[in-house]
Amino acid sequence: MSWSAHHALSEGFAIDAESARRQGLGDLSEELYKKAANEESLALDALTDDKQRTLGITAVSVVALWYKAREFVLAERSAHRYLATGRIPLFAEFQLRDLLSSIWAASAAEKAGVRFVPGDILVSVQGGDVIHGGAPLELILQKVEGIQSVLYRTVEMLLSRPFRSKGGPPSDLQSMFRPWLFQAPAGSYQFAVRMQEPVQQSFWQEHKPKINTVTSTFFEVLKAAATSADEDLQSVVPDREYRGAFVNLTRNLAPSGKTFDRLEIRDASTPSQARVSLVADTRQRLNAALRRMTPRDREDLDKQEKIIGTLRALHLDKDWLEITTAENQQGVGSNVHVSEISEVLDDVVGPMVNKLVVVTAVRRGTRYLYRDIEPQE
DSSP states (O other): OOHHHHHHHHHHHHHHHHHHHHTTOHHHHHHHHHHHHHHHHHHHHTOOTTOHHHHHHHHHHHHHHHHHTTOHHHHHHHHHHHHHHSOSOHHHHHHHHHHHHHHHHHHHHHHTTOOBOSOOEEEEEESTTOBTTBOOHHHHHHHHHHHHHHHHHHHHHHTTOOOOOSSSSOHHHHHHOOEEEEEOOOSSSEEEEEEBOOSOHHHHHHHHHHHTTHHHHHHHHHHHHHHHTTTHHHHHOOSHHHHHHHHHHHHHHSOOSSSOSEEEEEETTOTTSOOEEEEHHHHHHHHHHHHHHSOOOHHHHHTEEEEEEEEEEEETTTTEEEEEEOOOTTSOOOEEEEEOOTTOOHHHHGGGTTSEEEEEEEEETTEEEEEEEEEOO
């Protein structure tokens, strides 16, 4: 049989495997992924060296399919074998090394009795102050916390929990779902995040079909927010409050272009899936989307001011925050009290405490009334 015949069979098994996974049929899904991997291996054997791009794509696909089948030994052996042949193009070598990191992490975790929901979130921070394999610690901590916030909001939405306007994720979800941070191959600067399966099996079995889609829904949300927050995101996130939260959290992940230039997020277990790219223009589009989601009258817009400083204090229950602006020539900064912050979400503003921020406010006499807040790089 030809490459195309074996590849078509592999695709069919993989589609069925994904469908079974979404239905919570884990054992059937893994068996179908094994069949898909076997067919893709035969497809690879049918290729000649002049088909370089197809060789690379197919080799990566074989390893990814063995990985999704939880056949970690076969996945690792296949990756090493393909890397050793010298037949694989450079782009495929990078993807195979990313997969090897995921394979080693999942294998080690499983031996320790820890399992994760499907999908591997690989985050790459690029440009500006970021160098190959290194980045400012504060920057990375902010992005890790931002990814975690989006994940928890995704879980809450999938489980149809009431929208959380105050406080952190519910304690029962935090006890059942634990995001893990993993090393990733050095790119510009990369890290990987995975979500642990709930330990409470009764809960897991009841909600397994939904929880199995946490990572794929996470990517759908970010992609829609980054490309078309007004249209695509509405189909992925019908609830208006959740939609506003996701737009805010995605904006906080995007660069302003001062400290770094680009943040890319992709599923390392599915190399063929398009990556989500957040750049400075993304932040501007999300700012515009947020303004459309909370329309103000013209007088309000004309009186808006930007306050740049350090977020020193906030009290969401008492409806205020306080910004310390930059020092003047005498070395004295001023404190600006901003009221009416009831629409601010904890997971949006919490990571900004004691950090530089830009607050948009309307001045009414001596009072400042809140309109928006975002991090200042």
